[in-house]
Amino acid sequence: xxxxxxxxxxxxxxxxxxxxxxxxxxxxxxxxxxxxxxxxxxxxxxxxxxxxxxxxxxxxxxxxxxxxxxxxxxxxxxxxxxxxxxxxxxxxxxxxxxxxxxxxxxxxxxxxxx
Amino acid sequence: xxxxxxxxxxxxxxxxxxxxxxxxxxxxxxxxxxxxxxxxxxxxxxxxxxxxxxxxxxxxxxxxxxxxxxxxxxxxxxxxxxxxxxxxxxxxxxxxxxxxxxxxxxxxxxxxxx
DNA sequence: TCACAATACTTTGCGACGCTACATATGGAG
DNA sequence: CTCCATATGTAGCGTCGCAAAGTATTGTGA
Numbered sequence: 658x659x660x661x662x663x664x665x666x667x668x669x670x671x672x673x674x675x676x677x678x679x680x681x682x683x684x685x686x687x688x689x690x691x692x693x694x695x696x697x698x699x700x701x702x703x704x705x706x707x708x709x710x711x712x713x714x715x716x717x718x719x720x721x722x723x724x725x726x727x728x729x730x731x732x733x734x735x736x737x738x739x740x741x742x743x744x745x746x747x748x749x750x751x752x753x754x755x756x757x758x759x760x761x762x763x764x765x766x767x768x769x770x771x
Numbered sequence: 772x773x774x775x776x777x778x779x780x781x782x783x784x785x786x787x788x789x790x791x792x793x794x795x796x797x798x799x800x801x802x803x804x805x806x807x808x809x810x811x812x813x814x815x816x817x818x819x820x821x822x823x824x825x826x827x828x829x830x831x832x833x834x835x836x837x838x839x840x841x842x843x844x845x846x847x848x849x850x851x852x853x854x855x856x857x858x859x860x861x862x863x864x865x866x867x868x869x870x871x872x873x874x875x876x877x878x879x880x881x882x883x884x885x
Numbered sequence: 886t887c888a889c890a891a892t893a894c895t896t897t898g899c900g901a902c903g904c905t906a907c908a909t910a911t912g913g914a915g
Numbered sequence: 916c917t918c919c920a921t922a923t924g925t926a927g928c929g930t931c932g933c934a935a936a937g938t939a940t941t942g943t944g945a
Contacts, residue, residue, distance in 0.1 A: 666780025666781055666901085666902065666903070666930090666931085666932090667780055667901090667902085668872060669902085669903075671872075671876060672872065672875050672876070675875050675876050675877060676875065678877075683922080683923090684922075684923065685921065685922050685923080686922095691875065694874060694875045695871035695872075695874060695875055696871065696874070698867055698868070698870075698871040699871050699872075699875070701903085701904095702903085702904060702905075703922085703923075703924080704903080704904055704905065704906080704907095704924090704925085705902085705903050705904060707923065707924065707925090708902085708903085708924090708925085709902085709903085711924095712902090727911085727912070727921095728911060728912065729910085729911060729912075729921065729922060729923095730910085730911090730922075730923080731921090731922060731923080732922090732923075747876070748876050751872065751873075751876055753812055754812070755869050755872070755873065756812075757809035757810065757812035757813050758782060758785075758786065758809075758813075758865065758869070759865075759869065760808060760809060760810070761786050761789050761790065761805065761808045761809055761813070762785060762786070762789050762861070762862050762865055763789060763792075780901090780902085780903090780930085780931065780932065781930090781931085783931085783932075797893075797894090798893070798894065799892065799893050799894080800893095815932085815933090816932085816933060816934075817893085817894075817895085818895090818896085818932080818933050818934065818935080819931085819932050819933060821893095821894065821895065821896090822895090822896085822931085822932085822933095823931085823932085825895090826931090841892095841940090841941070842940060842941065843892065843893060843894095843939085843940060843941075844893075844894075844939090844940090845892090845893060845894080846893085846894075
């Protein structure tokens with residue numbers, strides 16, 4: 658929860674899709690990927706991630722398969738074609754949004770992506 | 772509404788405070804400043820901005836004064852000391868947040884600085 | 886003169902969604 | 916045997932952006 662309020666509103670979908678882009682992952686792993694990939698900043702609770710994954714599946718952006726590993730049932734999610742397209746749109750939207758906000762907030766430091 | 776969904780969730784306060792930082796403005800002017808300062812990307816409806824300004828005033832982050840210009844009543848808002856402090860926190864939060872999201876969304880194009 | 890746009894502010898109510906809290910189940914470490 | 920990490924799930928709450936509708940004044944064009 659390193660982020661105070663829910664600044665995430667509306668951005669969670671994009672993040673989940675992005676995390677699944679390199680390859681399928683199950684919910685718990687997704688949460689860890691988000692934490693790792695954001696250097697600990699984004700530590701989303703299960704009550705946020707699982708419902709969001711269900712939502713994305715209902716929307717047809719991801720698909721899921723159950724599997725059992727070491728006696729534990731896990732549900733592995735993967736991007737669909739529509740999901741890949743949606744991710745592209747989310748990225749474009751994020752760029753536009755972040756540029757606009759950064760411009761208005763002014764003096765703030767700029768993100769230095771890879 | 773150039774932004775489709777409400778990606779703004781949680782970021783509106785920061786934007787309003789930032790717009791008021793250079794000097795007092797009334798609500799209608801705030802909306803235009805946001806549009807101008809974001810190159811047209813952020814075109815917030817009155818139903819978003821006015822309630823948000825009331826909220827910020829209740830929270831003690833801004834203050835307001837009524838004035839009449841050319842027969843029109845307008846309410847001019849200005850930052851309080853607490854508002855200035857809050858703006859600083861919002862900026863820090865935005866930096867952290869945007870860096871994290873940009874890192875996760877990866878390959879996306881980089882924001883072009885002012 | 887009359888209609889309409891722009892300026893300027895307000896409020897009701899809906900809907901979306903992140904989060905807290907709680908519930909369930911297994912495997913491994915101490 | 917207990918505790919923690921792994922792994923998934925749901926109910927309910929609260930926040931807040933937004934559409935929509937309303938009020939009032941000034942300026943403009945037909």
